[in-house]
Amino acid sequence: MDKNLQIRLKNTFNQLAQIYTNKFTSDKTEQEKLLSLIKEWQLQKGDRVLEVGGGTGDLTPFLLQKIGAEGSLVFLDIAPKMFAVAKNKLKSFDNISFILQDIHFYSDDELFDKIIIFNTFPHFIDKRMALKNCFKLLKPKGKLIICHNESRSSICLCHHKKQVDNKIAEFPDDKTVAMLLIDLNFKIDLFENNEGYDYYLLVATKP
Secondary structure (H helix, E strand, C coil): CCHHHHHHHHHHHHHHCCCCCCHHHCCHHHHHHHHHHHHCCCCCCCCEEEEECCCCCCCHHHHHHHHCCCCEEEEEECCHHHHHHHHHHCCCCCCEEEEECCCCCCCCCCCEEEEEEECCHHHCCCHHHHHHHHHHHEEEEEEEEEEECCCHHHHHHHHHHCCCCHHHCCCCCHHHHHHHHHHCCCEEEEEEEECCCCEEEEEEECC
């Protein structure tokens, strides 16, 4: 994997750390949409969850509410400044492990029930490598969730307007993503790239 791209990605998100917020933190309609999406993630009390690219930790409390005190969450991010914001924001929770690491290289002695990739997928530099590692990290029958609270076209347009380098923000088309997951032996349970309601949701299972 290109280390220069990895550094550029890390620097990009470090620069956003103090100003980055998800729309659902202040918009009631967006929060309702998020809650509707989370229902499809099949989170259960006691689940062990890996949150990939957790950013500033806006989504994390919603996940913790679903898995309960008996569950546990590993919060993974590559940008130290975003990571620091999240650690401070989530310091009252005691069932989180914070790990500053890249999903391409992360390993764990214990497997996960769910892996959540929220508003992060386009920023995987080597998507095959990252998803292959996700497959390895899941328990049998474990779920991989790739989700955005915007559709693919909305995200691509946003990246274009902000002149984000496609090398660190490529979002493959639906067919390419589906074929990649199938090739990695995932079973796709649900795949919706909804332009009307403006969301992207993919749920896949490790057999």
